Amino acid sequence: xxxxxxxxxxLNGLGGEAVERHGPWPRLVVDExxxxxLIGQLAVSRWSLLGLWAEQGVVHMALRDAEGDxxxxxxLPCPDGRFPSVSGVRPSAQRLERAIQDLYGMTAVGLADGRxxxxxxxxxxxxxxAASPGEPGQxxxxxxxPVLGEGLHQIPVGPVHAGIIEPGHFRxxxxxxxxxxxxxxxxxxHKGVEKLMEGRSVAEAGRIIARLSGDSTVAYGFAFALAVExxxxxxxxxxxxxxxxxxxxxxxxxxxxxxxxxxxxxxxFAVMLALCGALRERVLRAADQCFGHRLMMDRVVPGGVTHxxxxxxxxxxxxxxxxxxxxxxxxVHLYDEENSLxxxxxxxxxxxxxxxxxxxxxxxxxxxSNRDIDARRTPCYAPYGFFDFDVPTSFAGDVNxxxxxxxxxxxxxxxxxxxxxxxxxxxxxxxxxPAAVGEGMPAAAGEGMALVEGFRGEILVWVRLDADGxxxxxxxxxxxxxxxxxxxxAIKDNIVADFPLCNKSFNCSYSGHxx
Amino acid sequence: MWKLLATTLLNxxxxxxxPPVSTDAxxxxxxxxxxxxxxxxxxxxxxxxxxxxxxxGCELEIHALGNVFHDLERFGLRFVASxxxxxxxxxxxxxxANMRExxxxxxxxxxxxxxxxxxxxxxxxxxxxxxxxxVAGRVEDVIPVxxxxxxxxxxxxxxxxxxxxxxxxxxxx
Ligand code: SF4
Numbered sequence: 001x002x003x004x005x006x007x008x009x010x011l012n013g014l015g016g017e018a019v020e021r022h023g024p025w026p027r028l029v030v031d032e033x034x035x036x037x038l039i040g041q042l043a044v045s046r047w048s049l050l051g052l053w054a055e056q057g058v059v060h061m062a063l064r065d066a067e068g069d070x071x072x073x074x075x076l077p078c079p080d081g082r083f084p085s086v087s088g089v090r091p092s093a094q095r096l097e098r099a100i101q102d103l104y105g106m107t108a109v110g111l112a113d114g115r116x117x118x119x120x121x122x123x124x125x126x127x128x129x130a131a132s133p134g135e136p137g138q139x140x141x142x143x144x145x146p147v148l149g150e151g152l153h154q155i156p157v158g159p160v161h162a163g164i165i166e167p168g169h170f171r172x173x174x175x176x177x178x179x180x181x182x183x184x185x186x187x188x189x190h191k192g193v194e195k196l197m198e199g200r201s202v203a204e205a206g207r208i209i210a211r212l213s214g215d216s217t218v219a220y221g222f223a224f225a226l227a228v229e230x231x232x233x234x235x236x237x238x239x240x241x242x243x244x245x246x247x248x249x250x251x252x253x254x255x256x257x258x259x260x261x262x263x264x265x266x267x268x269f270a271v272m273l274a275l276c277g278a279l280r281e282r283v284l285r286a287a288d289q290c291f292g293h294r295l296m297m298d299r300v301v302p303g304g305v306t307h308x309x310x311x312x313x314x315x316x317x318x319x320x321x322x323x324x325x326x327x328x329x330x331x332v333h334l335y336d337e338e339n340s341l342x343x344x345x346x347x348x349x350x351x352x353x354x355x356x357x358x359x360x361x362x363x364x365x366x367x368x369s370n371r372d373i374d375a376r377r378t379p380c381y382a383p384y385g386f387f388d389f390d391v392p393t394s395f396a397g398d399v400n401x402x403x404x405x406x407x408x409x410x411x412x413x414x415x416x417x418x419x420x421x422x423x424x425x426x427x428x429x430x431x432x433x434p435a436a437v438g439e440g441m442p443a444a445a446g447e448g449m450a451l452v453e454g455f456r457g458e459i460l461v462w463v464r465l466d467a468d469g470x471x472x473x474x475x476x477x478x479x480x481x482x483x484x485x486x487x488x489x490a491i492k493d494n495i496v497a498d499f500p501l502c503n504k505s506f507n508c509s510y511s512g513h514x515x
Numbered sequence: 516m517w518k519l520l521a522t523t524l525l526n527x528x529x530x531x532x533x534p535p536v537s538t539d540a541x542x543x544x545x546x547x548x549x550x551x552x553x554x555x556x557x558x559x560x561x562x563x564x565x566x567x568x569x570x571x572g573c574e575l576e577i578h579a580l581g582n583v584f585h586d587l588e589r590f591g592l593r594f595v596a597s598x599x600x601x602x603x604x605x606x607x608x609x610x611x612a613n614m615r616e617x618x619x620x621x622x623x624x625x626x627x628x629x630x631x632x633x634x635x636x637x638x639x640x641x642x643x644x645x646x647x648x649x650v651a652g653r654v655e656d657v658i659p660v661x662x663x664x665x666x667x668x669x670x671x672x673x674x675x676x677x678x679x680x681x682x683x684x685x686x687x688x
Contacts, residue, residue, distance in 0.1 A: 122612040128648045159617050162596035164564045164574050167614060188613045189568045192649035208643045214572020214668065258578070275519070277582035278529060284579070294670060295572055334516060511570045 007047050007065030011072055014038065019075070022447040023230035027060075027073040035076040035084055042089040048360035050451070051460045052086060052096040053475040054104045056131050059083045060475075062449065062460060064360075069378050073449065073462075078106065085110040092359040092482045099515070103129045103194070115142065118187040118514065128195055147173040147181050155496065159188045166510035170499075177495040182488045190514040197474045202228055202302050202433065205471045209461070210297050212476055213512030218244075218251040219454030220476065221300035223461040226381060227474075228302040228433070230448030231465050237428040240304035245383040246317075246420045247287070247296045247305075248452075249413040253324070254283040255455040256406040256413075259507050260331065263403055266500040267344040272334060279327055286320045289313065304430035314421050321418045328414070332407050345400040349490040349502035352397060361482040363457020364405045365506055369397035375453035386423070389416055402505040433469070445469070454479065456509060478512030530586045533679060534672045540680035543662055558686050559591035562678075563601035563625065567618045567654065568644070569608030573635040573668040577605065585671045592678055598624040603681065606654045607668075609637045609644040615651040622658045630681060633660045634674065636667040 008026070014037060016028035030038070038061075042049075050062035050071070060075045076083050085108040087094040097108035098117035105127030119126065121139030152173050159167035169185040193212055197205040209224045210217045222244050229236060261276030284294040290313035291299050299306050309317075335341065355361075356369040366373060374391045376384040392408035394401040447464045457479030466472040487506050491499055564577055580587040587593070595601050598621045610618055622631070633654040636642040644650050654660050664677045 120613045122615065123648055124612075125648055159614065160565060160598075160621055164566075164577050164594060166566050166569070166571055166574065167617065188617070189566070189608070189611055190613055190649050191568060191609065191611055191644045192647035193644075195649075196644065196647050211570040211572065211643055211667075214570040215575060217570075217572065258575070271516070271519070274583055277579070278584065281579060281582050281584050295575065295668070297572070297667065330519060334519060338516065509571065511568075 005041070005045065006068045007045075007063055007070045007072055008068075010041055010045075011038070011074060016074065019447065021231070021445065022073070022449075023233060025071040025073065025449060027075060027447065029075045029077065032076065032078075032084065035074065038074055039084060039086055039089055042086070046357075048357075049086065049090040049092055050360070050458075051462065051475070051477040052093050052100070053462065053477070054100045054106055054129075055473050056104065056129070057081070059100065059106065060462070061086060062462070066373065066378075071379060071449075071451075081106040082109050083107075087111055087113075090358075090360070092361075092485065095485070096477075096481060103127065105130045105134065118190045120187060128192060142185065144171045144183050144185075145181070149175070149180070151175050152180055168510050172496060172499075174496055177497070179491050179494055179496055179499070182491045182499070184484055184488060186484065186510060187514050189511045191511075193515050194473075194475060197471045200471050202465070202469065202471065205474060206301050207298060209474070209476055212515070213478060213509040214295060214297075215255055215509065216251070216454040216456060216459065216478075216512065217295050217297045218247045218300055219452050219459050220461070221298070222248055223450045223452035223454075223459045223476070224463070224474075225300055225302045226450035226452065227448040227461040227463040228465065230450060231446035231463055232434050232448070233446070234303070234431070234433055236304045237431050238425040239308075239427040240429050240431075241382045242420055242424045243305045243307075243309060243429070244300050246309070246417060246424075247291065247299055248454075249416045249420070250283060250287050251296065252455040253410050253413045253417075254280050254287070256410050257283065259504065260335075260403060260406050262507075263345070263399065263501065263504045264335065264341060266504045267341055269338065269341045272331070272341075275327075275331060275334065279324060279331075282320060282323065286316055289316055301430075303433050304428070306429070308429055309421075309424070314424075317417060317421050321414050321421075324410075324414055328407065328410055335403065335407070342400065344498070344501060345403060345505075346398060348399045348498050349494060349505060350396070350398045351486050351490045353395070355486055355489055356397070359482045359486055361457070361479075361486055363454075363479050363483065364402050364409075365483045365486060366457065367391070367393045368401035368405045370395045373458070375451040375458045379451055381450070381452065383420065387416055387419055399501055399505040456480065456507065456512075457483065476512075476515075478509050480508035480510075480513040483508050484513060529583045530589070531584050533590070534676040536679045536683060537673075537676040538680075540662055540664070540677040541684065544680060544684045558682065559593075560602045560678075560682055560685060561593055561595045561600050562603045562605050563595055563598045563621070564605045564607070565598075565618060565621050567606050567608045567614045567638070567657075568611035568650065569635065569637060573607035573637070576668045576671055576674065577607070577634070579671040580674055585675060587675070587678075590679060590682060592682060598622075599626065601625050601629070602685070603630045603632060604658075605632045605634050606658075606660075607635050607638050609641045609647075609650045610652055610654055610657045612649050612651050615657055618654075618657055630661045630685065631658055632662045632664060632677070632681065634664045635669055636665055639663045639665055642667065
C-alpha cells in the first residue's frame with residue numbers, strides 16, 4: 001500500500017503563494033488550475049472539508065488531513081465571481097456554496113442544486129455581502145425536490161413548530177407511515193451576523209458571535225478568542241485558558257443533560273426529562289454562581305476571560321461533580337433498563353459511517369457513527385493538551401448510540417472539570433491584545449482560524465483583522481452545516497412519528513447554521 | 516425506575532416557591548390591558564412560544580420553566596402546540612425578515628383575547644442584531660406587544676415573575 005499523499009505536500013506542490021500572518025495553519029492562494037487540481041485530488045483523498053466561505057472576489061476552502069493531523073486553507077481569487085464548485089466531490093459543500101451564492105452573488109460553477117438557500121426573497125437587498133448589493137428581485141417560489149410514486153403524500157411542517165424549538169421547514173414525502181424523503185429548508189433565522197461583524201471592534205464582534213447559537217455561547221466565544229489570538233500571535237494567561245476549558249465543559253454537560261432528557265421525552269419517557277432537567281438546572285445554577293451568568297455568555301473574550309473562579313466557586317464545582325456522578329449513574333441505569341424506551345431508540349434513525357465520513361460530520365453525530373474526531377484532541381488547543389480524557393465512539397449510528405455518546409461524554413467532562421479545578425494555575429485573567437497605535441500599524445492586523453469542540457461538534461471560526469484591529473471578515477461555521485444533511489438520511493424509511501426522536505438525537509442548531 | 520421513584524417520594528418535591536410577581540410587568544400591563552378585550556380566563560393561561568429569530572438562548576431558559584424547580588404548570592400556565600389554543604404568544608428573538616410572515620400568521624391564528632409577550636433583549640430592542648439587513652425589527656414593529664421581559668436571556672425566575680403578573684391581570688378582568 002502506498003502511503004497517502006499529505007495535504008500540505010500536495011498544496012505546496014500546487015505552486016500557490018503562502019499568506020503571511022495567517023495562523024496557526026497555512027493559507028495558500030492558488031489559481032484556478034490549482035483549485036481544480038485540488039478538487040481532483042479531493043475525489044480520491046480522504047481529506048475532509050472543514051469549511052468553505054467567501055469574501056469579495058475570493059473563495060476559501062479549509063481542509064483537514066486526518067492521517068497527518070494537517071490543516072490548511074486554500075484561497076482562490078475569482079474577480080469575475082465564478083469559482084469551480086467543490087460539491088461534486090464533497091456533498092457537504094453544497095449548502096455552503098448555495099449560501100455563498102446568496103450572500104455574495106458569486107457563482108459556484110458546476111453546483112448541481114442552484115436553488116437559493118439563506119435568501120428567501122425577503123431581504124431589502126440581494127447579495128448583502130457583495131461589493132455592490134443588488135435590488136431585491138422577484139424570487140420564484142421555492143421548488144422542493146419532486147418525489148414520484150404511487151400512494152405518496154406530502155407533509156409540510158414549519159417553520160413554526162409545535163414545541164419550544166427554533167424555526168425551520170421540513171417537507172416530508174411519506175408513503176403511509178414510512179418516510180420516503182425528508183427535505184429540509186432552513187435560513188428562517190438568518191440574522192446577517194457576518195455583515196454585522198464587519199468593521200466592528202473585536203469586543204463588539206465577540207458579543208455578536210457569542211449569540212450565534214446561544215447553547216454554544218462559550219464554545220463560540222472560545223473559538224473566536226482563539227482565532228483572534230492566532231491572528232495577533234497573542235497568548236492569553238494560563239489561568240484564563242483553564243477557566244475557558246472549565247466553562248466549555250460545564251456548557252457541554254448542561255447541553256448533553258438537556259438533550260438526553262429531551263430525546264427520551266420524545267419517546268414519551270417523561271421521567272427522564274424531569275430527572276435530567278433538574279440536573280441541568282444544577283449545572284446552570286453553579287455556572288451562574290461561579291461566573292455570573294447561567295449560560296456563561298460573554299465570559300470568554302479575546303485576551304482571556306472576564307470572571308475568575310474564587311475558592312467558594314471551586315468548592316461548589318467539586319460538590320457539583322460529586323453530586324452529578326451518582327446522578328449520572330441513575331440516568332444510565334434508568335435508560336438502560338427500560339425496554340420500552342430502548343425499543344424506540346435502538347435501530348432508529350441510523351446514519352451510516354460512510355455518510356458521516358463523506359459529509360465530514362463531527363460531534364455526537366459523527367462519533368456515534370464511528371468518526372473518531374474531537375477538536376479537543378486534534379488539532380488540540382489549550383488547556384486540553386494537559387489532560388487525558390475519553391472520547392467515546394460507536395459503530396451503531398442510531399438514536400441509541402447518540403444517547404450513549406452523550407451519557408459517556410458527560411462522565412468524561414465531569415472528570416475534566418474535577419481535574420481542571422484541582423490543578424488550576426494562578427495568575428491573571430486577561431492580557432491586553434496588541435492594539436493598533438495608528439493608521440496602518442501592522443501589530444493589530446492578521447488572520448487567524450480556530451477549531452473548537454462545542455457540545456455539538458467542531459466549530460470553525462476564521463477571522464481577518466484590519467490594520468486598525470477591526471474585523472475585516474469573520475466567518476463562523478457551525479457543526480450543524482455537516483449534520484443537518486445527514487438528518488435527511490437518518491429519517492429515510494423510518495416512520496414519520498419517529499422524526500422528533502431522530503431530530504432531537506441530532507439537535508442541530510438552526511441559528512448557528514442560518515448565520 | 517422504582518428506586519428513583521422511591522427516592523423522589525422520600526425526598527419530597529424540589530419545586531421552589533415562586534418569585535414575587537414582577538411590579539414592572541404589572542405597571543406595563545396596567546397600561547396595555549385596557550386596550551385588550553378583557554375576558555375571564557379563569558386562573559389559567561395557554562402559551563404558544565414563537566421563535567422569530569432568536570439565538571436559541573432564550574428557548575433554553577423558557578424550557579427551564581418546565582423543570583421541577585420552577586414547575587410552570589402549577590400556576591395554571593402551560594405551553595400549547597397550536598396558536599389556535601393559545602391566550603399568550605411568547606415571542607423571542609429579533610424578528611428576522613425570513614420569519615416576519617410566519618410570526619404575523621401565527622398572531623392572526625391566535626384567537627382574541629390574546630396577549631403578546633416580547634421575551635429577551637432581542638425581542639424588546641433587536642439586541643445585538645438591530646439594524647441588520649436581515650432583521651425586520653423588534654417584535655412590536657411587527658405585532659402589538661403587551662409585555663416586555665428584558666434580559667439576555669431572561670432567567671427562568673424573570674420569566675416566571677412576569678408571567679405571574681400577566682396571569683394576575685388576565686384573570687382579574
Ligand atoms: S435575548 Fe439574548 S439569549 Fe435571547 S435570543 Fe437574543 S441574544 Fe439570544
